[in-house]
Amino acid sequence: MATTTATITISSTDLLTDELALSTTATLTAAGNSTGLVGSGGLGRKRLASGHAQYVLFDGDAYANGAHKIYLKNTSTTAAEYFTIEINSEQMGKLYAGDWAFFPWEANADTNDIKIDPSADDMVLEYMILIDE
Amino acid sequence: MATTTAAVTLTSDLMSTNMSVSASTTCMKAGTTADGLDQMEYGYLDLPTGDEYDLIASTPTASKASKLYLKNHSTDETYYVAVTQNAQAIGKLYGGDWMFIPADFHDAAGDIAITANGGTNKICYALFHEGTVLVTT
Secondary structure (H helix, E strand, O other): OOOEEEEEEEEEOOOOOOOEEEEEEEEOEOOOOOOEOOEEEEEEEEEEOOOOOOEEEEOHHHOOOOOEEEEEEEOOOOOOOEEEEEEOOEEEEEEEOOOEEEEEEOOOOOOOOEEEEEOOOOEEEEEEEEEOO | OOOEEEEEEEEEOOOOOOEEEEEEEEOEOOOOOOOEOOEEEEEEEEEOEOOEEEOOOOEEOOOOOOEEEEEEOOOOOOOEEEEEEOOEEEEEEEOOOEEEEEOOOOOOOOOEEEEEEOOOEEEEEEEEEOOEEOOOO
16 A cells, blocks of 8 residues: 655744644555545646736546545745635635645545636746545 | 745655655745745644534735645645645645645635635645735634
8 A cells, every 4th residue: 555645834933933844654545444546647847938827727527526635835935925725716825936735635526626816927837635435 | 024834755666766856935025035924823723524614714915926835744644634725726735745835815815715625624834925815803
């Protein structure tokens, strides 16, 4: 069985009076059991050329309902540049330069697409899907 | 300026070559490299089954660069927390899973809502933000 882990570390020495240090690791498994995820879309990199139109990154129609995991990173170094992330037509948030996101994706409907919309031309997004097949 | 960093490492042996992906970001206010997110809300609570709840009771300032961390601390692999935004399903956080997203809170309907399944789930969350509209008494 494949073992895939996701570790997050959040830290700050000056946000609070006391130091903030949070770290946790999840072993990623299929929905409702302890079997490791067995599929991956690999690590991808996409440059949104011109026109910065909204782009379907993952099509809900192409994946079964499951415990998929999504990783996104905005590689821009220009602070004001962001990708707007939407699921179906609901705006989750804006991924600013250098920011990353990691979240479960259910793909519970054909319309449950993950869409990205860059705020400027020629922005580059790194992405990966870990698939619950 | 408060400096808060969030780092992720993904590792896997599911491919023929071991995979390791890492990223780190300093959580900044929207559109700037000069000022970090300087406010935080943090909680650890039992989430009973039966109803859907707003995770954040206050109203964070809309359309900023807030970051939301959420972990399901349940140890039963069949338990999960369904996470939605404005009734749109995002995904299910099974026992031990966590997520970290930019949360836009674009309007009054843009809340992150959570629903426990399987039994009472224990969750931990942290919101790093630029300000909230507090609820008056």
